[in-house]
Amino acid sequence: xxxxxxxxxxxxxxxxxIIYYVYTIRQRNRALEKDxxxxxxxxxxEG
Amino acid sequence: xMNPDAVEENQEEGNILVWLTGLAFLAAMVAIFIYVPxxxxxxxxxxIMYFHxxxxxxxxxxxxxxxxxxxxxxxxxxxxxxxYAHASAEIGVIFCSLVLITGPIWARPIWGAWWVWDAxxxxxxxxxxxxxxxxxxxxxxxxxxxxxxxxxVLGIVGFLNIPFIHFSVLWxxxxxxxxxxxxxxxIGKGMDPTMLATLGISVCAFTLLYFLLMGVRVRQExxxxxxxxxxxxxxxxx
Numbered sequence: 001x002x003x004x005x006x007x008x009x010x011x012x013x014x015x016x017x018i019i020y021y022v023y024t025i026r027q028r029n030r031a032l033e034k035d036x037x038x039x040x041x042x043x044x045x046e047g
Numbered sequence: 048x049m050n051p052d053a054v055e056e057n058q059e060e061g062n063i064l065v066w067l068t069g070l071a072f073l074a075a076m077v078a079i080f081i082y083v084p085x086x087x088x089x090x091x092x093x094x095i096m097y098f099h100x101x102x103x104x105x106x107x108x109x110x111x112x113x114x115x116x117x118x119x120x121x122x123x124x125x126x127x128x129x130x131y132a133h134a135s136a137e138i139g140v141i142f143c144s145l146v147l148i149t150g151p152i153w154a155r156p157i158w159g160a161w162w163v164w165d166a167x168x169x170x171x172x173x174x175x176x177x178x179x180x181x182x183x184x185x186x187x188x189x190x191x192x193x194x195x196x197x198x199x200v201l202g203i204v205g206f207l208n209i210p211f212i213h214f215s216v217l218w219x220x221x222x223x224x225x226x227x228x229x230x231x232x233x234i235g236k237g238m239d240p241t242m243l244a245t246l247g248i249s250v251c252a253f254t255l256l257y258f259l260l261m262g263v264r265v266r267q268e269x270x271x272x273x274x275x276x277x278x279x280x281x282x283x284x285x
Contacts, residue, residue: 003092003156010095010152014102017145018256025263032267035274043281 064259071252078245086242095153097245100228101253102145103171107209109139109257110178114206117199126272129195132202134264136181138257143175158222166215167223170208177205 086093112135120128151161227237
């Protein structure tokens with residue numbers, strides 16, 4: 001692997017890491033929204 | 048309970064921060080790949096520095112926030128500080144991981160080895176392990192306030208490693224280069240001005256990204272608390 005390849009690999013790691021972390025945050029957000037909707041539904045049925 | 052006006056205001060601030068961060072990263076990419084000249088001895092591979100150093104800065108800053116928030120949590124016993132510490136530790140671990148991966152990628156063609164057990168590299172790895180343990184403690188233990196207290200102590204102790212990491216290259220002979228930004232001659236005296244400017248732009252972009260991620264993670268943790276509270280209320284009222 002020449003030096004350009006190493007530079008490319010480092011870039012992929014940094015951007016890949018950031019994008020993956022943002023993706024996991026988004027997934028957690030979706031799970032929380034789903035949880036909240038379910039809770040609201042249950043509460044409105046009861047009350 | 049969350050105030051709807053405050054939520055809307057937060058979203059607006061968040062959007063501004065998204066744009067600012069995006070623009071800062073765009074400027075950083077232009078500076079790294081177009082503006083800054085190629086370093087004479089290391090060649091094109093040296094450009095990894097503009098990702099490696101800002102990632103290190105971000106992780107140290109994030110762990111400093113953990114340290115400060117943990118002290119404030121132990122002192123004031125307010126959940127808010129625990130949320131800040133938890134969110135910041137997570138971001139710190141992500142960027143510390145990026146430091147530990149980009150470092151060897153840079154080292155391989157320059158040192159001829161992916162990894163050497165010198166003081167800077169080893170102490171950074173120890174820092175990463177401490178904060179991974181911190182996050183594991185938060186997910187494994189069930190006892191709410193006790194868990195937060197143990198985590199706060201670990202968050203404080205872990206940060207004490209950072210001055211050691213900084214000075215390790217001065218106290219021992221290491222493979223890792225000596226500091227180039229903060230030197231005995233002054234700030235930025237050990238670097239070419241264009242390189243310093245590029246590094247500055249990149250550090251700004253990463254810092255903005257930290258605040259953006261922190262904002263989202265803190266809001267998420269608060270929403271999670273709110274949902275848990277409603278669930279508890281529902282269980283007790285049933």
